[in-house]
Amino acid sequence: xxxxxxxxxxxxxxxxxxxxxxxxxxxxxxxxxxxxxxxxxxxxxxxxxxxxxxxxxxxxxxxxxxxxxxxxxxxxxxxxxxxxxxxxxxxxxxxxxxxxxxxxxxxxxxxxxxxxxxxxxxxxxxxxxxxxxxxxxxxxxxxxxxxxxxxxxxxxxxxxxxxxxxxxxxxxxxxxxxxxxxxxxxxxxxxxxxxxxxxxxxxxxxxxxxxxxxxxxxxxxxxxxxxxxxxxxxxxxxxxxxxxxxxxxxxxxxxxxxxxxxxxxxxxxxxxxxxxxxxxxxxxxxxxxxxxxxxxxxxxxxxxxxxxxxxxxxxxxxxxxxxxxxxxxxxxxxxxxxxxxxxxxxxxxxxxxxxxxxxxxxxxxxxxx
Numbered sequence: 387x388x389x390x391x392x393x394x395x396x397x398x399x400x401x402x403x404x405x406x407x408x409x410x411x412x413x414x415x416x417x418x419x420x421x422x423x424x425x426x427x428x429x430x431x432x433x434x435x436x437x438x439x440x441x442x443x444x445x446x447x448x449x450x451x452x453x454x455x456x457x458x459x460x461x462x463x464x465x466x467x468x469x470x471x472x473x474x475x476x477x478x479x480x481x482x483x484x485x486x487x488x489x490x491x492x493x494x495x496x497x498x499x500x501x502x503x504x505x506x507x508x509x510x511x512x513x514x515x516x517x518x519x520x521x522x523x524x525x526x527x528x529x530x531x532x533x534x535x536x537x538x539x540x541x542x543x544x545x546x547x548x549x550x551x552x553x554x555x556x557x558x559x560x561x562x563x564x565x566x567x568x569x570x571x572x573x574x575x576x577x578x579x580x581x582x583x584x585x586x587x588x589x590x591x592x593x594x595x596x597x598x599x600x601x602x603x604x605x606x607x608x609x610x611x612x613x614x615x616x617x618x619x620x621x622x623x624x625x626x627x628x629x630x631x632x633x634x635x636x637x638x639x640x641x642x643x644x645x646x647x648x649x650x651x652x653x654x655x656x657x658x659x660x661x662x663x664x665x666x667x668x669x670x671x672x673x674x675x676x677x678x679x680x681x682x683x684x685x686x687x688x689x690x691x692x693x694x695x696x697x698x699x700x701x702x703x704x705x706x707x708x709x710x711x712x713x714x715x716x717x718x719x720x721x722x723x724x725x726x727x728x729x730x731x732x733x734x735x736x737x738x739x740x741x742x743x744x745x746x747x748x749x750x751x752x753x754x755x
Contacts, residue, residue, distance in 0.1 A: 529579025531639015
């Protein structure tokens with residue numbers, strides 16, 4: 387396709403606003419069994435019971451054992467556990483790992499494969515045409531935007547790799563956003579997921595695949611995030627700030643659903659795998675250095691102004707202090723080559739080599755050593 391022609395598409399129906407969870411019964415199929423995926427915390431806090439009461443307890447199968455960054459083999463086991471049921475919908479309530487798991491199960495439960503992720507991702511087997519199970523995504527953090535993206539991250543501990551299940555069939559059918567679900571997020575989860583939203587917006591801006599629409603979404607996500615993240619950290623019960631952060635995350639997710647991510651995410655994957663750095667932090671600690679590089683290529687104007695404001699936000703929320711809680715040595719230089727995942731790194735509008743990455747890491751971690 388000629389470079390001056392672009393397309394933009396997102397099929398997810400979005401319902402959003404304080405109290406929106408009460409509308410879930412209008413967004414799922416009227417009949418048939420439902421699979422609810424979540425974490426133990428939502429069972430303890432009563433959200434699962436509320437959903438079961440709303441949808442009908444006899445319809446809902448609850449799996450509340452989703453862990454952060456669930457492993458490929460564990461996900462295949464969950465698929466085997468629930469394959470015998472015929473679900474009309476998969477509902478995910480939680481953060482990015484839960485929503486990715488919902489997209490994985492919606493995509494794979496209908497496949498005639500014993501271990502579908504092992505077959506599709508490790509062995510690159512093709513799948514026959516099939517109808518995936520509709521997914522309703524309910525984000526309970528403000529960061530990943532997974533409720534509107536056509537990809538799901540799958541971590542492969544055995545091979546120390548990150549995979550992505552991607553395609554039109556991975557999009558959720560419905561996204562339900564209720565900022566009241568985020569009021570109980572602790573400080574660090576608010577910070578790490580907020581950084582994830584900011585990283586998505588930036589990665590979509592400095593991206594070869596950006597469109598006028600994705601750029602507008604990304605810029606508005608940064609405006610909202612710059613204003614709301616410091617407030618949400620200081621005043622966790624501030625519903626206005628929580629609402630703004632959820633909108634920032636949504637807009638950034640809509641942006642990367644078109645452009646995908648870029649160099650900061652490519653760098654982040656080995657950091658998460660080898661140092662267990664939370665994803666939002668791993669893909670954000672290089673942002674100040676990358677902003678400086680990218681901003682130097684821009685003319686004066688609104689985009690450059692927003693980038694400068696974002697630099698100030700990252701400093702204000704203590705990004706460098708936070709990464710130093712996880713990284714205390716320069717051994718990550720060993721993984722520089724693994725930080726060039728071409729499907730992401732090549733999306734960056736500037737060309738960086740291995741030495742550039744090493745310099746970026748040195749500057750980004752200078753406070754840690």
